[in-house]
Amino acid sequence: MNSGTSSPQSRSPVCSSPPKYAELELQQLERIPPPKHPVKVLLLENVHQTGVSLFEREGFQVELLKTSLTEEELMEKIKDVHIVGIRSKTQVTKRVLENASKLLAVGCFCIGTDQVDLEAAERLGIPVFNSPFANTRSVAELIIAEVVCLSRKLFDVSKGCHEGRWLKSAVGCHEIRGKTLGIIGYGHIGSQLSVLAESQGMNVIFYDIIPVLPLGNSTPCKSLEEVLSNADFVTLHVPKSPQTANMIGEKEIKLMKKGAYLLNASRGTVVDLQALANALRSGHLAGAAIDVYPKEPKANGVGFETPLQNCPNTILTPHIGGSTEEAQQMIGEEVATALIKLVKSGSTVNAVNFPNLEVPFTPSSHRILNVHKNVPGVLRDINEIFASRDTNVKAQVLGTTADIGYLIVDVDKETSEEVKEAIASLKPSLRTRILY
Numbered sequence: 533m534n535s536g537t538s539s540p541q542s543r544s545p546v547c548s549s550p551p552k553y554a555e556l557e558l559q560q561l562e563r564i565p566p567p568k569h570p571v572k573v574l575l576l577e578n579v580h581q582t583g584v585s586l587f588e589r590e591g592f593q594v595e596l597l598k599t600s601l602t603e604e605e606l607m608e609k610i611k612d613v614h615i616v617g618i619r620s621k622t623q624v625t626k627r628v629l630e631n632a633s634k635l636l637a638v639g640c641f642c643i644g645t646d647q648v649d650l651e652a653a654e655r656l657g658i659p660v661f662n663s664p665f666a667n668t669r670s671v672a673e674l675i676i677a678e679v680v681c682l683s684r685k686l687f688d689v690s691k692g693c694h695e696g697r698w699l700k701s702a703v704g705c706h707e708i709r710g711k712t713l714g715i716i717g718y719g720h721i722g723s724q725l726s727v728l729a730e731s732q733g734m735n736v737i738f739y740d741i742i743p744v745l746p747l748g749n750s751t752p753c754k755s756l757e758e759v760l761s762n763a764d765f766v767t768l769h770v771p772k773s774p775q776t777a778n779m780i781g782e783k784e785i786k787l788m789k790k791g792a793y794l795l796n797a798s799r800g801t802v803v804d805l806q807a808l809a810n811a812l813r814s815g816h817l818a819g820a821a822i823d824v825y826p827k828e829p830k831a832n833g834v835g836f837e838t839p840l841q842n843c844p845n846t847i848l849t850p851h852i853g854g855s856t857e858e859a860q861q862m863i864g865e866e867v868a869t870a871l872i873k874l875v876k877s878g879s880t881v882n883a884v885n886f887p888n889l890e891v892p893f894t895p896s897s898h899r900i901l902n903v904h905k906n907v908p909g910v911l912r913d914i915n916e917i918f919a920s921r922d923t924n925v926k927a928q929v930l931g932t933t934a935d936i937g938y939l940i941v942d943v944d945k946e947t948s949e950e951v952k953e954a955i956a957s958l959k960p961s962l963r964t965r966i967l968y
């Protein structure tokens with residue numbers, strides 16, 4: 533395993549300018565006193581250097597690993613970590629979270645958060661952050677490229693040339709203009725792709741489980757089946773969920789037009805790859821482009837296997853939909869900024885499993901945070917602790933979910949360890965932290 537403290541990564545010219553988004557956000561935190569204790573950050577899966585630099589600028593101690601870790605490895609490593617940053621591979625399970633008594637937050641440096649047990653994190657008082665659309669454009673562009681490549685059998689003829697075979701032919705090769713792209717899941721990526729596809733002269737139809745605004749001239753369909761039976765290209769942009777598990781299997785592939793193409797850059801659980809391989813080998817489908825797999829290697833190297841290997845006109849990529857310098861830089865900035873804000877100010881804005889709260893900094897205030905089980909009377913008990921110590925509350929904001937309450941309190945006196953202990957010992961308290 534390649535590891536080290538803040539080991540430098542290769543940087544392209546597009547990433548050398550200072551991150552503007554982060555600058556603006558972090559400037560607002562400059563007046564806040566630094567954290568009372570050293571902050572340890574563990575970053576896995578080669579999180580981009582922009583994130584590393586932002587943490588280091590705050591004086592946080594960063595350890596960056598190139599790969600993901602197994603559950604056992606992570607359980608060991610996370611024990612004394614305050615912030616953990618992952619991408620799509622690392623599974624942050626309930627067991628891992630229960631072993632992370634110092635953990636303040638999890639940062640998913642990607643879109644998907646299905647790799648984290650969000651419910652367990654919430655119940656343990658740990659907010660989880662992601663980057664909801666920084667790699668959207670990268671995925672949409674990849675799909676457009678693949679639609680063209682599949683229509684022209686580009687990978688097969690290119691492979692032929694590399695191997696010394698000249699395979700000039702127009703048979704089965706088409707323009708994409710006038711063809712129908714069927715998008716399953718019309719969220720950030722699906723809708724962005726819709727715009728790009730129409731600009732290439734494609735007709736767009738789509739299916740989503742919620743009502744969404746059809747962009748341009750795209751047409752919503754009433755069912756998955758309607759998209760499958762009418763599209764020349766079917767592309768999947770749904771999240772991993774129990775509803776999307778194996779949503780495309782033998783039955784669904786049979787509904788697709790003969791000679792149609794299937795693309796999946798969402799999650800590997802969505803398509804039954806053996807059924808897809810059968811359809812490609814039988815000639816029912818004319819090609820496929822697959823970026824995600826039910827089981828993906830935890831690090832780069834050899835040994836990857838899928839039933840799609842050597843299927844005709846089949847593009848296989850190693851989960852690189854969001855892997856561009858632009859996307860990774862933006863993700864690094866966005867997620868690191870959210871995590872720094874959480875550490876310094878308690879802000880949970882954009883957390884995916886937590887009440888979203890933010891309280892502006894006011895000089896001469898002292899801030900304490902408390903996460904508790906959402907039961908009646910907690911606020912009364914906490915305020916009683918302050919009142920009995922002649923401490924005046926200057927600002928107090930509470931947000932709740934069904935299970936937890938998150939409280940940010942600003943008071944007029946520096947909070948002592950004794951007061952912190954009194955709050956932390958309340959039965960419903962999950963996590964209590966003095967910020968400044």
Ligand SMILES: NC(=O)c1ccc[n+]([C@@H]2O[C@H](COP(=O)([O-])OP(=O)(O)OC[C@H]3O[C@@H](n4cnc5c(N)ncnc54)[C@H](O)[C@@H]3O)[C@@H](O)[C@H]2O)c1
Binds near residue numbers: 665772775
């Ligand atoms: N290959 C990559 O590198 C890569 C990069 C980014 C995202 N992704 C994956 O792509 C997924 C989609 O990303 P996004 O940003 O567009 O997410 P999003 O949340 O913006 O959109 C997902 C859409 O799917 C819809 N949906 C959910 N279940 C559905 C179902 N059963 N049938 C039809 N529609 C359904 C939702 O209503 C939503 O509109 C992510 O969850 C992630 O797993 C992969």
Ligand SMILES: O=C(O)[C@H](O)COP(=O)(O)O
Binds near residue numbers: 619621645852855
């Ligand atoms: O969820 C995502 O954003 C994508 O799957 C990309 O994940 P990655 O950062 O692990 O490439």
